Amino acid sequence: MGTEGADFRVIAGRYRLQARIGRGGMGVVWRASDELLGRLVAVKEILADDSLPEDDARRRRDRTFREARAVAQLRHPHIIVVHDVVEQDERPYLVMELIDGCSLADRIARHGPVTPAEAARIGIALLSALDTAHEAGVLHRDIKPANVLVESGTDRVVLTDFGIAQVEGATTLTETGSFVGSPEYTAPERMSGVRTGPESDLWSLGALLCTVLSGESPFRRDSLGGILHAVVAAEIRPPVEAEPLLPVVRGLLERDPDRRLGAAEAEWMLRVYLETGRTPRAPEAPGAPRGHRLGMGRPSKPVPHPSAQPGVSAPLSGAPGGTAEAASGRSSTRAVLVVALLVAALAAAGGSAATLFLNRDESGGGGSPGGTATTPSTGTGTRPAPPSSTPVPSRSGSPTPSRGPGTAPSGYRTARDPAGFSLAVPDDFTRSPQGERVFYLSPEGTYRLGVKVGTPEPGGPQAVMRGQAADGQVANPGYRDGRVTPTTHAGRPAALWEFTWNGYSATEGPRHTYDLCWEESGRLYDVWVSAPVGKVREAREYFDVALDTFAATPS
Incomplete structure (x- = not known):
């Protein structure tokens, strides 16, 4: 890694900072040496912001400890390990395992999109990690390529940055008057404030799969208002590169959270793809909600429905098909979301977009890292959604x-x-x-x-x-x-x-x-x-x- 940006401070009498290896919206991540145990670690330093009111500064500090508590209770090979959390000069530091590798965002920026098989492998790892987190009552709430690390040599996929995680039973922490997250990867129900559950993380994973397969988020637009409209109301068209995994992507990007594909189902479908080269339809029991609620235990692995055959899944919400009752329910949900979209868009137009969202880091967190807009310019308005090999809905x-x-x-x-x-x-x-x-x-x-x-x-x-x-x-x-x-x-x-x-x-x-x-x-x-x-x-x-x-x- 070298010593570029080296600091050499010793934190809490134990952790000697060596080199800066990353920077996010709230702090800097250092490569450091644990001089007590003689091992290398990663130290996340939460930077002071003198412009913040005292209450917001306190919330930021509390958020660091919140991340430590959330991750400390999770044990999974694809979730970052937290070793320690310390405080020095009234500034918190989070000590984690050091992953020798890069983020998915950096990987896409340097080498371009991945193959469907690699995307399936990444998806399986993250679904397994999320299943463990959700069972423990922890929502990540910021699934995006910049928050997923790939270890060099082993290609191990590691979910990191639980900085805005929500723990069951705890009060949600945000900056005053702000929404915390990355809009291109935020589920519509979270965007509108209607609800937040495990299904919201699964939506984010669906967007992430599109990004790693094509190089950019399917909800990437030139303005905040455009992103809001794309997530909440516009027709969803996964990229053509997602075709091999389309049933999974479409299932995860279902706007109705009660109809969204569950973690166990999605993992099973991706495993079938790796074994056979074809992605099956999602197995579902009529009338049964997908996924599982926080703290309700892990759902059993789905048993393939007798009629489940490799092929393309049902249309996304708003597409032709489905019962009148289901369509009516989706229309009601959509109406609520559109109202929330308009409110958010007006707030953005009033100049508060910077506080509405965002944790955008230097590597494009919240955006599609390394992606380049290939669509011709059509002015400053919303850019049409990326293409897909899916039917054109009504x-x-x-x-x-x-x-x-x-x-x-x-x-x-x-x-x-x-x-x-x-x-x-x-x-x-x-x-x-x-x-x-x-x-x-x-x-x-x-x-x-x-x-x-x-x-x-x-x-x-x-x-x-x-x-x-x-x-x-x-x-x-x-x-x-x-x-x-x-x-x-x-x-x-x-x-x-x-x-x-x-x-x-x-x-x-x-x-x-x-x-x-x-x-x-x-x-x-x-x-x-x-x-x-x-x-x-x-x-x-x-x-x-x-x-x-x-x-x-x-x-």
């Missing part, structure tokens, strides 16, 4: 649409096409009619946005898409991984066809296509986008904006 279920027919976001223009429709396309896209199809092409033709207007056919949109998929190889060389999924668009039955193919030449390379078909006003509309497989994030944005702004017009 857009009519969105509580507050961000745009509508004819409304082009910044960086786009409204194209009123003589073929009888209008939609928003990027400013630099040019129209290129090709027979019965109209294309809007990016410079060099990297992105191709196509629209076809026809007459309804027997069987509706699903039959049309299935017919095209059956002939996929004819029009799309190297056609593979194709699937047609029933969904809705603007409240109308629709079908989504998604596939990968080789492109029209070796120079062009493999491409990925999203294609949505629906009927409206006696016409059949087919809208699609095609892009290189390495640029599907941008393609999905163009696709979503086109669909969100699409309107039929007189030809």
Whole structure:
């Protein structure tokens, strides 16, 4: 580690600080020597903040001791070991085991996203650790890549930084008037103040899995208001890289905490993936809540349901499917969350965002460490969510649409096409009619946005898409991984066809296509986008904006 930032102070007559190895929102972590026992340790020093009122300074000090008490009662190979907590010059120090390695945040920043198998291994370790913590009545409340260490040599995954943990029966400690946590990894029910339970940590783990697989959080946006909206109300689209683990990710990112995937279920599903290469559906007993409450004991390992087969899990909340009663319950919950979102957004607009959240550390804690925004800029507003290989849920279920027919976001223009429709396309896209199809092409033709207007056919949109998929190889060389999924668009039955193919030449390379078909006003509309497989994030944005702004017009 060297001696950069070395201090060499001796704390409590025993721990000699050697080098700074990390820094967070509240303090510095030092590599230190325990001169009594002759071993290396990590010492977390809580830095003084003279700007804080006396009460807040006391809360910060109490928070350190709270972390020590929370972790000291936990014994698990994937949870950091706390050796001691000491005080010197009225400043607390937390003495922990020294992990020779780096955080997941640093690992992603240096080496990029991990493989699905590695993500599954990380998920299993963290689920096991959380299960132990929850059984002991401890909520972590800040699961994110910066708070997960990976030990060099062994690749052991270690959950650390219980600084804002909540212990059953203890009073929650926060700074005055603030919410403590990392918003991109915070569950919607915690964000809104409705409730906090073990399920909230599992949501955070779902977001973390998306981050380690793709390089950035699925809720990353350019503003606090954008993050709040993404977590609480916007359509959730896991990244395409999460496809192999999609049933787990979707289950953990279920907005209704009572329907969220439990730790034991998720761990079992990830183990099945490591053994078979395929992730099964989540086993569940009808009417039984998932997960477990604090202090209620460990749930038994799930027994696979006879009908459980490898495949894709049910749609996320707000997607088509489910009973009317369940949909009604989700709508009520969503309404409460949206109200809380608006309150939080107003507070942020008033300039108090810095105190609303955040424990953002220098490595991007609370953000997606090392991730780079690959989506083209659309101004200062909320950036559309990352893409996924999941069906496009009904857009009519969105509580507050961000745009509508004819409304082009910044960086786009409204194209009123003589073929009888209008939609928003990027400013630099040019129209290129090709027979019965109209294309809007990016410079060099990297992105191709196509629209076809026809007459309804027997069987509706699903039959049309299935017919095209059956002939996929004819029009799309190297056609593979194709699937047609029933969904809705603007409240109308629709079908989504998604596939990968080789492109029209070796120079062009493999491409990925999203294609949505629906009927409206006696016409059949087919809208699609095609892009290189390495640029599907941008393609999905163009696709979503086109669909969100699409309107039929007189030809």
